[in-house]
Amino acid sequence: MPFANRTMQATGCRSSVVIIAIGLAGILMCLPSLAAAGRSLSVPISIPTYTEDPSGFPKFILKWDEGTQPDPLALRWGRSQVPIRGAGTGSIRSAFQFAMERLAPSIRPTGTLSLYAAFSGPMTGEGPGAGAALAIGFLALLKGDALIQGITITGTLEATGQIGPTSHVAEKTKAAARAGYRVLLVPRGQFYAPRANLVGIGVESKVLVYEVGTVEEAYKVMTGKKL
Numbered sequence: 001m002p003f004a005n006r007t008m009q010a011t012g013c014r015s016s017v018v019i020i021a022i023g024l025a026g027i028l029m030c031l032p033s034l035a036a037a038g039r040s041l042s043v044p045i046s047i048p049t050y051t052e053d054p055s056g057f058p059k060f061i062l063k064w065d066e067g068t069q070p071d072p073l074a075l076r077w078g079r080s081q082v083p084i085r086g087a088g089t090g091s092i093r094s095a096f097q098f099a100m101e102r103l104a105p106s107i108r109p110t111g112t113l114s115l116y117a118a119f120s121g122p123m124t125g126e127g128p129g130a131g132a133a134l135a136i137g138f139l140a141l142l143k144g145d146a147l148i149q150g151i152t153i154t155g156t157l158e159a160t161g162q163i164g165p166t167s168h169v170a171e172k173t174k175a176a177a178r179a180g181y182r183v184l185l186v187p188r189g190q191f192y193a194p195r196a197n198l199v200g201i202g203v204e205s206k207v208l209v210y211e212v213g214t215v216e217e218a219y220k221v222m223t224g225k226k227l
Helices: 003-035 087-103 128-143 169-178 200-203 215-222
Strands: 039-044 059-064 072-076 112-119 152-155 183-187 208-212
Touching: 003 152, 039 128, 039 169, 059 128, 072 087, 087 128, 128 215, 169 183, 183 215, 208 215
Parallel strands: 072 112, 152 183, 183 208
Antiparallel strands: 039 059, 059 112
16 A cells, blocks of 8 residues: 555544544533533512512522532522521521421432522511422422422411411412412412402402412422322
8 A cells, every 4th residue: 555545544543533532522521511500490489569570579599409419408598689587597498498308208319409589678578478389499399390380379388298378368369460470379278368359359360379288289280290
């Protein structure tokens, strides 16, 4: 074989090796970003007032890095402009603890779960009423389930998994309707609350008010899956 041909073949082989190496390097460079993506979930929080700015309707953004440490999973605040104090902090911690204990027999999550408040202003007064919503959000994030759009919930969280009574249900129904939600879940027994014509509110605003008694029941409505 002429020297020129052998040289061209060798050069071609080296070029192929280089191309393959570059391709593999590109794939390997992409892997860390995929692994670090983790999971995220937006959890709507029902409140009795509504701002004309849609971005002002309260939501918590939950982000889990799915890391191996710390073990067990740790909850921390991400960058947030909203001060959460007093009752607000307690309900968040209780919801997180409930989710961890509820999933303990089958799931042992590790890493860091960061909590971001996607709204402005203090939430101290609404903290307890967000307990059920946060518990469902934590559970859905850790299980890998998505929340169905257009559904929000109000209600306190009890240690047994029961959804306890909350305040300003009529006002929260109106606010949820104006914010574009189709369904509002309320604690069982509060649909026909005294001095609150929720049936009329629901028909007028085209939002369905649905009673739920437990986190399991609410979870099925909000995710379409069993807990």
